[in-house]
Amino acid sequence: QQPVQSPQAVILREGEDAVINCSSSKALYSVHWYRQKHGEAPVFLMILLKGGEQKGHEKISASFNEKKQQSSLYLTASQLSYSGTYFCGTGGGRGSNYKLTFGKGTLLTVNP
Amino acid sequence: EAGVAQSPRYKIIEKRQSVAFWCNPISGHATLYWYQQILGQGPKLLIQFQNNGVVDDSQLPKDRFSAERLKGVDSTLKIQPAKLEDSAVYLCASSPNTGARQETQYFGPGTRLLVL
Secondary structure: OOOEEEOOEEEEEOOOOEEEEEEOOOOOOEEEEEEEOOOOOOEEEEEEEOOOOEEEOOOOEEEEEOOOOEEEEEEOOOOHHHOEEEEEEEEOOHHHOOOEEEOOOEEEEEEO | OOOOEEEOOEEEEOOOOOEEEEEEOOOOOOEEEEEEEOOOOOOEEEEEEEOOEEEEOOOOOOOOEEEEOHHHOOEEEEEOOOOHHHOEEEEEEEEOOOOOOOOOOEEOOOEEEEEO
16 A cells, blocks of 8 residues: 655745655554655665664654654755655565555755 | 666667666675656565565566566566556665665666657
8 A cells, every 4th residue: 555645745945844744554664765856766864663763864854653654754954955756665564575665755846 | 885786777669579677786785676666656666586586576567577686686677578558767776684674775776668
């Protein structure tokens, strides 16, 4: 089941903040966040695990609500380089080989 | 450290033709993934290898798609015959160990396929 991301698109001015949400109808064991610029490979941002463990870039923050099966990515004081499409990948458990199912993405545009 | 390498970067073929993509993962990475990314969508897993064994190919259209990872290093993905709906970017990714939930997947630049 594909996770639902919201909003689908957001436009910011440099320095503004944004929140991107990822919601699943299935129990989550992990949430992986990636950013993809046009024509480039997705780049890892953060992993959030059931149980509270996180790993990722220092300047990126995110939350994981296991009960609600949701995750949010917080982008503060946005820079032009933050522009791109953000994908969440939700991971199943061992029985699904921890397979990631990605949402459709959120297009973030940061303008000067 | 070199990243995931893929070739070719672009390919244009006519429907019913065959095509093959190549991927070389990060050195030492045990797990290799092939994803299909249709325009405007997130990546969709086609097949996952751990070393040279298949872990998951449940979403691979096996009537036309095949993949192999001989010797547990590089991998090829083949489509034969191609259909119009196969037009997409094919991404290869790798992770260090078993592909467990805490492992980061590192993506290659992708192969952009257009089927006419």
